[in-house]
Amino acid sequence: MAARVRLSAEVRRAQIVDSAIGVIADDGFAAATFARIARRAGLSSTALISYHFTDKADLMRAIVGAVFAKAYDFIRPRMDAQSSPAAILHEFIVASVEFYAAHPQAIRALTAVRGNLRRADGRPEFGPEIHDPELAQLQEFMHQAQRAGEMATFDTRVAAVSLRAALDAAALEVSRPDRTDPARYARELARLFASATGQKAVKP
Amino acid sequence: MAARVRLSAEVRRAQIVDSAIGVIADDGFAAATFARIARRAGLSSTALISYHFTDKADLMRAIVGAVFAKAYDFIRPRMDAQSSPAAILHEFIVASVEFYAAHPQAIRALTAVRGNLRRADGRPEFGPEIHDPELAQLQEFMHQAQRAGEMATFDTRVAAVSLRAALDAAALEVSRPDRTDPARYARELARLFASATGQKAVKP
Amino acid sequence: MAARVRLSAEVRRAQIVDSAIGVIADDGFAAATFARIARRAGLSSTALISYHFTDKADLMRAIVGAVFAKAYDFIRPRMDAQSSPAAILHEFIVASVEFYAAHPQAIRALTAVRGNLRRADGRPEFGPEIHDPELAQLQEFMHQAQRAGEMATFDTRVAAVSLRAALDAAALEVSRPDRTDPARYARELARLFASATGQKAVKP
Amino acid sequence: MAARVRLSAEVRRAQIVDSAIGVIADDGFAAATFARIARRAGLSSTALISYHFTDKADLMRAIVGAVFAKAYDFIRPRMDAQSSPAAILHEFIVASVEFYAAHPQAIRALTAVRGNLRRADGRPEFGPEIHDPELAQLQEFMHQAQRAGEMATFDTRVAAVSLRAALDAAALEVSRPDRTDPARYARELARLFASATGQKAVKP
DNA sequence: GATGAATGAGGTTTCATTCAT
C-alpha cells in the first residue's frame, strides 16, 4: 500500500485537472469517469476528487478554466506586443497555432468539455454564445484595421466566426501524427486570412 | 395503452434514428440513452432498439449515415450543375449553409456523434481522418481552379481544412435563435472564400 | 447461478415489500439498503428493485400502504359488526392489539418508516398530521357515545391521541419475547379506556 | 475566516450535542451526519467531533443522556414536593407535558435516537426494555396509591405503559404549530388518567 | 486542542443488453 501523500489543495486540484485532461484527450469525454481519472493520477480513491471538487461539473469547469488561462497567458502578451490591428490579428493566429501544437491534449480536452458539458436541466453549460466575447474582440480588431485602411470591408462577424473555426481545426490538424509543421501551417493560415481580408501587404 | 404497432424493419429503423437525432440534438450525446430514445419514439421497450440495431454503436453509425446521405443528396446535384471549379466550390458553400439552416437538429447530432463515438478499444470511430476524402475532393477542385487560372496559388490543404471548419461553424451560427439570415451568411462566406483564394471575379 | 425467475410485476413488488419489511423490523430503518433487501429476497441485483419502484421513497411508501391496508382489512369489519359506539371503540382496541400480536414485523416496520421517511427537501413524509383522519374518526365515535349517554364528557382530542398512543405502545409490548398474553393485554387496555371515558358497564 | 477557537472539552461536547439535537429535530435521524452537525455548530472540521466522541454512537448516547438529565432535573423535584402517591403521579404528568412544551427539539431528537440507534451487531441500543426502570417506578407509585385506597385496582403494567405512551404522544401534540395550550392539555390528560385509575377526587 | 487532507466502504441509481413469452 502506498504511503499517504498530503498535498495542498491547490496542487492536488491541479494534479486532478491534469489527469482529467489526459483521460479526456486520450479516451474521450464519456470515458472521463472518476475511477479512470483517479487511477491515472494515482489516487487512492475517487473520494479524493469529490473532496476537492463539489461536483463532476465543477471539475469540468476547472478544466476549461485551466486550459483557457494557460492559452491566454501564452497568446495575450504576444498580441499586446504588436503595434497595428492587422499585426495583432496576425500574431493571434500564429501564436494560437503554436500553442495548439504545444498543448494538443489540453486543446482536445477543452473542445470535448465545451461540446459535451450540460447543466442539470440539460441545457449546455457552454453554448455557442460562449465564443461571443472572444468574437467581439476579434471583430473590434478587424474594425480598427478597416478604419486604418489596413483591411478591406467585409462582414466581421462572418470573418471572426470563420477564423475562430479555422483555428480550432488547425488545432486538430497540427496534432495529427502525420501533422504538417505547425509553423508552416500557421504561416499559411495567416496568409489565407490576410488575403481574405484584403490586406495590402503581408508580413514576409 | 397504445395498441401494438407492427412496422417494417426499415421504417422502424428510420423512426428510431430520427428519435435518436432529436434526443442528441436537444440534450446531448450523453443523454442519448436507449430509454430516452425509446420514450421519444413512443416505443414500449428499449428492447426494440436492441432488436433493430446490433449495438448502440450501430445505431450511432446509422445516424451518421442517414444525415450524411441526406446532405449529400441535397448538395451534390447542385454542385454537379456548375460548369467551372470555382463555381462548384461556390455552390458547395451556399448549398451547405442552406442545408444546415434547414436541418439544424441533424447537423448538431452529426457533430455530436462524430466527436464522441468510440470503438470498444477506446479509439475514435471517426477520427480527423474521416474528413480526408471530402478534403481531398475540395483540394482537387481548388487545384483545377488554380490550373484554370480561376484561383491564385495557396496551400490547398490549409484552405480546405479551414473551409470545412468555417462551414461547420456556419451550421451552428445559422441555427442560433438570433441567427443571421442563412442566405446572407452563405453569400458573405462565399465572398470571403473567393477573396482568400484570390478569385478574380465574384458572382454577384 | 440461479435460473432467471420471471414474476408478474405485482407479485415481485409484493415480494420486495415483504423483504423490506423484514429488514426494517429486524435491523432498523437505516439498515434497509437495497443491497440487504435484495439479498433477503434472493434477488440477483438491486437493479430489480429500481426497476419495480421509481425510488427508494416509493418503496417505503409502498410498505406503509401495504401494512395499512392489511390492518384496515382485519380491523374494520370487526368494528362494523358492532352496534353501539362504545362497542365499536372496544372492538377497535381489541382487534388492533390482536393484529399487532399477529404481525409484529409489519407494525415495527410501519412505525420505523413513518418516523423516518423524509421528502427530498427534508420535510417529513409522514408528519404528525398523518394520524389526524384516524383521530377524527375516533373522536366521532366518542362524540356519538357521549350523546348516547354511553360515555361521560371529556376532551375527545386528548382521549383519541392517548388511545392511539397506548395502542402503538401495546404493539411493542405484545411483541416482546417475554410478552404478556395479547388477549389479556387487550382486555386490560379496553377496561382502562372504558374507565377513563366513564363508561357505565364494561363488557365482561 | 473564523478565528480558531479553543474551548474546554466539556463546553465543546455540549456544543456538539446541542448542534446534533438541532439537526436531528429539524431534519431527522438519517440527516445527522458529522458534516451537518459540524456545519451547524460552526466547526471547521468533522474531525473535531471524532476527537471529542469516540464514536458516532457515543455522540448519540450523549444526546440521550443530556436530554434525559435535563428532563429529570426539571420533573423530579416537582414530584418530590408532593405528599401522596396520586399527587406524585398527577404532578409527573403535568410537569412532563410542561417540559415537552418547553423543549420540543430535545424531545424529538430523543425519540429519534431511541428509535434508531443500533449497536454494531444490529441490535437496538435502546430496546423497549429501556423504559422498564421508569415503568417500574410508575407502577410502584400506582401500587402505593392502590394500597392507600387512592386508586382502584387495575393492571399497573398496562396502565404504566399506556401513560408513558400518552405522554410521548403529548410531546408531539403540544409542539405542533396549531398546538393545544400545553397547560390545558396537561390538565385534560391528568383528569383522564385519574378517571382511568378510579381516583375518588380529582385535584381542582 | 484544532485542522484540512486522505481513505475505503458502501449508498442509490442508470445503463445496455438478454431472455422468455
Add this chain to the structure above:
DNA sequence: CATGAATGAAACCTCATTCAT
C-alpha cells in the same frame, strides 16, 4: 415482430474515521 422483466456492471457521491501538521 414486440414486449416487459431481469441482469450485472459501473456510474457519482457521501459517509465516518484516520492521520500529519
